[in-house]
Amino acid sequence: MAGSDEVNRNECRTLVPLHHWVLISNFKVAYTMLRRADGTFDRDLDEYHDLRVPPDARAQEGVSSFDHVIDPSVGLDVRIYRPAPAANNNNNNNAGAAAVTLRILDFLTGGPSPDPFPVILFFHGGSFAHSVPSTSIYDHLCRRFAKLSKGGVVISVNYRRAPEHRYPCAYDDGWAALNWATSQPFLRSGPDARARVFLAGDSSGGNIAHHVAVKAADAGIRICGNILINAMFGGMELTESERRLDRKFFVTLQDREWYWRAYLPKDADRDHPACNPFGPNGRRLRGLPFPKSLVVVSGLDPTCDRQLAYADVLREDGHHVKVVCREKATIGFYLLPITDDYHVVMQEIADFLDANVY
Numbered sequence: 197m198a199g200s201d202e203v204n205r206n207e208c209r210t211l212v213p214l215h216h217w218v219l220i221s222n223f224k225v226a227y228t229m230l231r232r233a234d235g236t237f238d239r240d241l242d243e244y245h246d247l248r249v250p251p252d253a254r255a256q257e258g259v260s261s262f263d264h265v266i267d268p269s270v271g272l273d274v275r276i277y278r279p280a281p282a283a284n285n286n287n288n289n290n291a292g293a294a295a296v297t298l299r300i301l302d303f304l305t306g307g308p309s310p311d312p313f314p315v316i317l318f319f320h321g322g323s324f325a326h327s328v329p330s331t332s333i334y335d336h337l338c339r340r341f342a343k344l345s346k347g348g349v350v351i352s353v354n355y356r357r358a359p360e361h362r363y364p365c366a367y368d369d370g371w372a373a374l375n376w377a378t379s380q381p382f383l384r385s386g387p388d389a390r391a392r393v394f395l396a397g398d399s400s401g402g403n404i405a406h407h408v409a410v411k412a413a414d415a416g417i418r419i420c421g422n423i424l425i426n427a428m429f430g431g432m433e434l435t436e437s438e439r440r441l442d443r444k445f446f447v448t449l450q451d452r453e454w455y456w457r458a459y460l461p462k463d464a465d466r467d468h469p470a471c472n473p474f475g476p477n478g479r480r481l482r483g484l485p486f487p488k489s490l491v492v493v494s495g496l497d498p499t500c501d502r503q504l505a506y507a508d509v510l511r512e513d514g515h516h517v518k519v520v521c522r523e524k525a526t527i528g529f530y531l532l533p534i535t536d537d538y539h540v541v542m543q544e545i546a547d548f549l550d551a552n553v554y
């Protein structure tokens with residue numbers, strides 16, 4: 197019967213490439229075990245399930261990474277990806293490790309570079325509750341961004357997660373990370389020696405990028421661009437795509453409702469401005485020096501209408517937006533390099549960085 201779970205599951209399987217289906221279905225099964233009906237979350241099991249990888253300061257396909265605490269008072273840390281230093285030292289001995297540590301220190305204490313390069317402040321997805329920068333899928337994605345940015349630095353922020361830490365903790369951490377990034381001489385570049393920061397994120401990370409960008413615009417901090425990938429927004433009134441695609445492609449409205457309840461203040465509903473930034477309690481951005489946006493949308497994501505409407509409102513308010521909507525893509529398509537959608541979007545991101553790193 198049309199609309200039944202059976203039909204939906206089959207439809208999903210035939211339309212989504214097998215590797216992608218397996219990847220996201222596994223996440224879905226695990227996440228369903230982690231969320232409890234009373235709103236609490238099994239963080240111990242989550243830590244166990246979450247597949248993480250260590251940083252690697254040696255050159256891996258031209259990119260090296262390391263973890264760095266940016267605010268010891270609250271323990272906020274980031275994973276930094278940067279072009280690998282010229283000498284590729286793959287030794288596993290102590291001398292090799294010491295050389296790598298020295299190179300990291302040199303990098304962190306270095307001065308501005310004359311050639312402009314982008315600094316991508318990245319917020320991983322996971323609906324505000326899951327994942328960290330070292331989660332394998334996000335480590336891979338950030339490496340990819342570092343490579344396509346041609347000499348750029350990616351800073352993946354380990355923001356606090358819900359339900360242990362509700363709104364506005366994730367935004368506060370994003371804001372702290374932005375302030376840190378703009379104050380570091382080693383992240384400055386170009387003739388005017390300033391940090392050329394792009395904010396980027398997928399799912400909840402896209403939501404965080406938006407809210408940090410608003411705060412930056414209010415504070416007069418210039419952001420070169422915003423990259424929102426399947427950004428997580430919501431609202432009390434359901435959109436057409438939410439009705440049509442609910443339960444069909446991995447994510448359900450019921451799942452989303454759980455995550456909003458975990459993140460938003462206890463008495464808030466989905467029209468809270470964190471969730472519905474241009475909704476009845478939201479704020480329009482006309483006249484604000486808001487950055488240019490690249491809005492990446494999957495046509496089979498139930499919230500695709502919302503993301504397209506987000507882009508429309510930005511445009512109506514006089515801001516520059518490029519929408520890249522991949523009609524047949526589902527959530528998480530940018531995590532595996534196995535489809536045209538993946539390659540098209542990566543190229544769009546590379547072009548967006550290139551065009552706006554002035």
Ligand SMILES: C=C1C[C@]23C[C@H]1CC[C@H]2[C@@]12CC[C@H](O)[C@@](C)(C(=O)O1)[C@H]2[C@@H]3C(=O)O
Nearest residue numbers: 223224227321322323399446447451527528
């Ligand atoms: C309950 C969730 C949360 C999902 C959707 C659904 C099942 C799979 C999850 C992930 C898991 C992998 C990525 O983090 C993600 C961004 C993705 O693409 O799929 C997640 C997504 C989300 O947080 O928005």
